[in-house]
Amino acid sequence: MLLQAANSVRESVAPMPASAKSAASSSLLLTENRQSIGGPPPLMEKLTLRERETVLKQGRRKVLNRGQTLFSQGARHDGIFLVESGRIRVFYTSPLGREITLAYWHVGNFVGGPEVFDTGTHQWSGVAYSNCSVVHLPGKELRALVAEIPALAIGLIEGLSFKGKCYSALAQMLGTRSITQRLAHLLLQLVELYGVHDPDGTVIAAAFTHADIAHMVGATRQWVTISLKRMQEKQIVLTKRSQIVVCRPDILEEMRGQAAD
Template identity: 70%
Template sequence: MQIYAATNAAMGPAAGRPRAAASKGGESLLLTESARSLGGAPSLFEALSQGERATVLKHGRRKVFYRGQTLFNQGTKHDGIYLIETGRIRVFYTAPSGREITLAYWHPGNFVGGPEVFGAGVHQWSGVATSNSSVVQLPGKELRSLVVEVPNLAIGLIEGLTFKGKCYSALAQMLGTRSITERLAHLLLHLTELYGVDDPEGILIGAAFTHADLAHMVGATRQWVTISLKRLQEKGIVASRKSQIIVRRPDLLQGMKGLGD
């Protein structure tokens, strides 16, 4: 089963109106106690003037990655960063057992490929396009020269790496202190904040995530997520309509955030 991907224009006026602009530039999606406490992800593009942006892009290599294509693999050598222009990039860690945990989904304005942005060492995780995406790759050697020439780029990189550090710290705290049930409740509520669309039955989550995607975000198996969503539907907390998931009782999800498994 897949959470339905839609925009208000695609769904038509009868389907409801967006509660917030989905996938805004600088947004990110990750498991956290409170997305608001982290603040918005800084946009590297917005930190630059038009002239500075032109200088940076001149040294970059624009690439298109289709859905499912890999930008970089865990364990391979670093080669700079990727500025996201369009699309959505998932970064994830793969354990020796083969099990995956999603670190975050990054949107336009963000960059991926850190933390060693200048090209030393190897990648600690992998990055893959979850929708057709356009990125600008800045190789480490060129990036090192650019931060001297464009101080605003250096500031943007520092702010971006600081935000990523906060995100991954929040993820570690959630995985270490919250049950899987609590984590799923947090995630569904966060999805309604980012992608929620008003619907006669509640709040439609207007973004495409499979049960396996949700499992990778909360640290569970796909089967556990499928069973848990079925139980939530039986309790009237969520509703499934074809390939859509609608949150009917966000107040009850809020109550579940304090429950164990």
């Protein structure tokens, strides 16, 4: 069972060409750094098969259905979760109940930071955006593992560094870009990650609702719906079978460079 799980992780962390990335295999975060699109290197990418088996033996597998909470903002923290399948949405909730999505993390990534051991409380929440399987690595066991396996320690440091840069970039975008700019930027990013050729343009082959998009750009669902309707009237985008087709990426490029809503 553990060997099968190790092989599963090995397959999931193998390098994948950008053209082959799908909605199930690419992380999503709002960033202007093109090198960050698609997510960080998988946590156990540099581990040997034996090292991966050692790590997985200390883990506790958990299966979640879509919408199920993995960890909650303010709850006691204990270790991290390695994503084996599906996708985890990580988000912050304000005292007034407003949500901002920090990222969607995919297979090979870990969630539950920035603390990775067994102290403090969670700074944000994580929920299953699709049916998921994760491996919980408790803080005490994880601390012992990083002392034993240097490659795992390096993977944690690289992952935390990546997340820190991305969350900093998100804060900068929220503070310096208008909502319209952020929406245009996100649509172009979705095209790059999930774009599939369509007679009318490029269809975003991923299931993101208007509420999902709103949580990514820091707007309301109503604002996103109205904005996409206006874009459709101008033939910039087209809604087809609940999916968004980008018809004029050149105009979106201009929009994300504008200074006002």
